[in-house]
Amino acid sequence: MRTKLEKIYMGIIFVFMYAPILTLIILSFNSSKSRARWGGFTLQWYINLINDNSVLNAMANTLIIALVSTVFATVIGTLTCVGLMGLKRRSRTVIMGITNIPMINADIVTGISLMLLFKVLHFETGFITVLLAHITFNIPYVMLSVMPRMKTINPNIYEAALDLGAEPFYAFRKSVLPDLMPSVIAGALMAFTMSIDDFIITYFTKGSGFDTISTKIYNEVKRGIQPEIYALSSIIFVIVLILLFASSRLRQRQAVLKKDAALYKVEKKMSRGKLVLISAASMGIILLAMYFGGVFTRKSNQLFVYNAGEYIDPEVIEMFEAETGIEVVYDEFETPEIMYAKMVQNDGAYDVICPSDYMIEKMLDAGMLQELDPDAIPNRKYIGEQYLKAADSFDPGNRYSVPYCWGTVGILYNTNMVDDPVTSWDILWDEKYSGQILMQDSIRDAFTVALKRNGYSLNSTDPAELEKAAEDMIAQRPLVQAYVVDQARDKMIGGEAALAVIYSGEVLYTQRENPDLEYSVPDEGTNVWIDAWVVTKKARNPEAAMKWIDFLCRPEIALMNFDFITYSTPNEAAREMIEDEDIRNSEAIFPDESILKKCETMSYLGEEGDALYNEMWKKVKSGN
């Protein structure tokens, strides 16, 4: 009876520990994108992963960083232990304590400290800084593994080797090191795992255009989790699992060794330790080959592009690279605000950016942009006159930007869940839909809803109007399921919510995945937005940036992007090339004049206006 209970208890513990991972692994084979539906077994996500260069790159980065930092940390950590043995016990304890601090220290503190140090020393953040950071935090793990073993080693062994005529290094290598090896390998495996695992420190010490798996996943997750990420996480889980098994087997074998020295002799010729080393080394060589193979085919000509998530057909980037020989370093931002913060931090980080209308105005105001060269962008002629005119409101004379996508903000709703007509923003305040409403987690978009509902301008800076809007949103909070950005789309597809504030560009894609979804622009009016490409003032490669913009204005390229992004394109030639008549004439994607008349573009509100919005937004988010 008792043992049965014990077994059940163990079972429960295992379920708690492994059910989440199991779920993840199962979902990685689910052919449906929805978490809620099993669409059959597929390896598609793994295949996509292998075909995704950016993921492969991040994977290579992760493993190279892990391998190289492990090697350095292992050598440094082991040598430190050797050195510590020469000290008196008390100073040794003190130094061990000090070296353990980075391990106990919160990662975020370590990460920020390292970032600051690199800044002060004028290191350019990237591969090297991440590597240095990983070496730094890995050393204590190696020491933690090696030191206890070191203490048990008879120091006479080393002296005996010297005594027999060995030079100091040879003596160490032949006498102490073999005894130390199991703990060195265990330490190295630990360091390797820690390095692969690390996110926070990497995040703070990496620069633009450099990603490891963990930061890559983080970027992806911000934009709504794709099944490829399940596949990737499953792979990482399996790798870490194998490493853990290897290291514990190693320790077990060591324990057996002490009891049975004869066994040691048998296994000596091909010890598992060596096998692990050999396989790790060969893996490293393959990766290095992969990495350097990539490096050598690259041109020195680089273009740093900063764009919103999933806002380009990846094939377009490849085509651009193939045609121009320019290497594109492509980073994605979550919200325009994050992009702006990054630009303030380092205004030379990117050459070409795709911000929204009001943000362009703000960047112009801050002097961050440079004037475009019209002769370098002949394909701008395909952009519709009405869009250029609309863009005039934030970029007078269209001297700094070229429109890329445009659309409206409206309500996406599930016709199975909503039976009222969706014609007003008021429906988002209807208690009937409590817990089924998704709001945008972006200041201006959220305020657009509340301001327009009250008949105010979405560019209002009247404190009384903003106060009213904020109050409305606080009142609405209990009804809201979540404030989200890109996840709104996936949640609506999965039927997890009934109503969502969404960009019109999402409509085509979501309807394709879930035919029950409809889109409506409320009668009170809304925001018509334009995202446009701009070139930064401190761009290191402005010529390439102009070429990039011109390339994107080609009708066939704009069409590819339209097919991929499904946001309305301002490229008239591209629109004419859309084969599907329903789409070409879709009101959601290309709304007619009557709807557009009710809409405003966003404009930059100035520092004071921004501050006011921020303050109000804080109130809304904190609920008082």
Added chain:
Amino acid sequence: MKKELIRLENVSKSYDGELILDDLSLTIHENEFVTLLGPSGCGKTTTLRIIGGFETPDKGRVIFDGEDITSLAPNKRQLNTVFQKYALFTHMDVAENIAFGLKIKNKPQDYIEDRINYALKLVNLSGYEHRMPGSLSGGQQQRVAIARAIVNEPKVLLLDEPLGALDLKLRQDMQYELIRLKEELGITFIYVTHDQEEALTMSDHIVVMNQGYIQQEGSPEDIYNEPENAFVADFIGDSNIIKATMVRDELVNILDTDFICVDKGFGENTPVDVVIRPEDVELVERGEGTLPGRVSHVIFKGVHYEMEVQAGGYAWLVHSTRLYETGKEVDIKVDPFNIQVMNKPESEDEEVLSVDD
């Protein structure tokens, strides 16, 4: 006179402000079995490590075969060490352990094999070539360590309490083996131990040390029979060490009783210590001896009886093959040759060691 091989000149060494060796000078000759004997912390191991090159003296010089080797690295010295805890390379088999030094010297393979066979035969371990150290007993491991050292044909073999970790029977066997080895090899052994019996059994020359000073050196017989001070007398075997007064030459007053002795030159009525070995104390019937007493304790030791006799206010330790039962009234008698008169200790290090090591 034998040829001088190693000379320590005024060597001093201290750790963390604590003086371990104080102005120590010592000469070691060729083909000698020298034992550094003393309680732990007396500086004997430090002396050995200075000779081996693992420590550098703060002051003084080390002369080897006429050359100053004070700061020569251990791997450049023509001597080899056998460590207390064997210090075998656990990941190498016996043969690889023994070949270690020879491989460094790039000796040819067949020569190395010859030497391994020779050395294993010498230490009675033929056939153990491919055993791992972990599978050997302590005595076998120590013999491998010795074999590993001697294949390099050192001029001197340093042994740091090599038998310390072995049990009694094994230790005694190994003592004879070491004597045999030394004779076969014809090289100098410098042996460190705190075991006086070991020292007396094996050595040609014993150096008794305490608190960084040499207390006495000489042959085992000299050290045993004529200890120069209370420390040496006490450390080398059980002894009766008694406060006494030298009345005049050849007459000493012990516990208010005059004894005839053979020592001279201490002056008249000088306070001294006398050492009388337990086997030198004769017990005779009452009225036949010098000092009356009573047997208070008897232990049978196999070869002899160990008895405690209360006489003149002192508990005498007596070894005799003849039994006197507890409570028996006896007289004590000592042959004049067996009374060893010593000067009173002049410093702490010459005093009797209160705690046996």
